[in-house]
Amino acid sequence: MRIHIATDHAGLDFSTQLQQHLSAAGHDVVDHGPIEYDAVDDYPAFCIRAAQAVVADQRAGVEALGVVFGGSGNGEQIAANKVEGVRAALVWNLSTAELAREHNDANVISIGARQHTYEEVTSFIDRFIQTPFSADERHVRRIGQIADFEKDGSLLPDPRA
Numbered sequence: 279m280r281i282h283i284a285t286d287h288a289g290l291d292f293s294t295q296l297q298q299h300l301s302a303a304g305h306d307v308v309d310h311g312p313i314e315y316d317a318v319d320d321y322p323a324f325c326i327r328a329a330q331a332v333v334a335d336q337r338a339g340v341e342a343l344g345v346v347f348g349g350s351g352n353g354e355q356i357a358a359n360k361v362e363g364v365r366a367a368l369v370w371n372l373s374t375a376e377l378a379r380e381h382n383d384a385n386v387i388s389i390g391a392r393q394h395t396y397e398e399v400t401s402f403i404d405r406f407i408q409t410p411f412s413a414d415e416r417h418v419r420r421i422g423q424i425a426d427f428e429k430d431g432s433l434l435p436d437p438r439a
Contacts, residue, residue: 279407280335280342282386284310284328286321286354289347289391292399296345299400305407321348322357329361332385336363344386345403355388362428365421370394375402379409381417 281300285293290312297307308331311324325346335342344366346354351368358366366386367378370393378384387406389399411417426432 280306280308280340281407282308282310282328282331282335282342282344283346284321284324284344284354285312285347285391286324286349287312287315287317287319288349289354289389290315292347292389292391292396295396296400296403300403303404321354325354325357326361329358329364329366329386333361333363336385342385343407345406346386346388347391348388349390349392351388351390351393355386358386358388363425365424369402369406372401372405375405376409379406380412381414383411383417383421 283293283297293309297309300307310328310331312319328344328346332342332344344358346358346366348354355366355368358364364386365382365384366388367374367382367384369375369378369387369389375387378387387403389402423434
């Protein structure tokens with residue numbers, strides 16, 4: 279599987295170690311930056327490029343997922359979610375990593391590098407990669423509703439109206 283990775287300065291060490299871990303597991307890892315430590319770097323472009331690459335690969339039939347890192351993971355998740363077709367989930371334990379794939383068919387996860395040990399991070403990412411989407415009708419329907427809103431702003435009728 280191809281794994282696209284991006285980070286800010288807070289996640290750079292994790293990103294480097296994780297790339298080695300994922301490559302050793304047989305994954306094709308693509309690093310979207312940064313290439314060096316800069317305490318005032320601007321992470322949105324790195325995360326958006328990684329997210330764009332995930333969507334491009336998936337649309338081309340390439341099995342791909344993404345991982346973005348930051349101090350908390352919040353800003354990186356927000357940036358990734360601005361890309362049409364991305365469903366980025368903030369992951370903080372094994373359950374959220376699994377549910378992100380199983381229920382939401384998330385194609386990108388975001389992790390707070392300052393919140394976890396390297397061992398925790400690798401376990402979250404491994405679980406995310408290994409967990410398939412359930413394809414349950416209710417989850418497919420809800421993901422479709424999100425995609426519809428993303429494309430044209432459409433929503434289900436307001437039941438209060």
